[in-house]
Amino acid sequence: MEKWTPKHEAPEPLEGPVVATITGGTILWFVLFLAQLPFYGWFDDHGHTWWAWTPLAGAGLGLIGIWYVRGREAALKRSAVTEDTSGG
Secondary structure, eight states: OOGGOSSOOOOOOOOOOOHHHHHHHHHHHHHHHHHHHHHHHHHHTTOOTHHHHHHHHHHHHHHHHHHHHHHHHHHHHHHHHHHHHEEE
């Protein structure tokens, strides 16, 4: 197990427009779902209906992701304000 032990510290996480990125990805998944709806009959005939439902699942998970990252952003802002007012 020793050979798998990290020999250096992990880098700091990158911060960026997380909410916008997740929102854009969610919109993209939903657009992909809508784009595949006209082909649902073909998917059904060939046993590939999961191709149509996968983007819808991605959009649903993206909605959960948007909720999560918006809460995270709000918590980070609250933490920064608390640190500033406490003289930290």
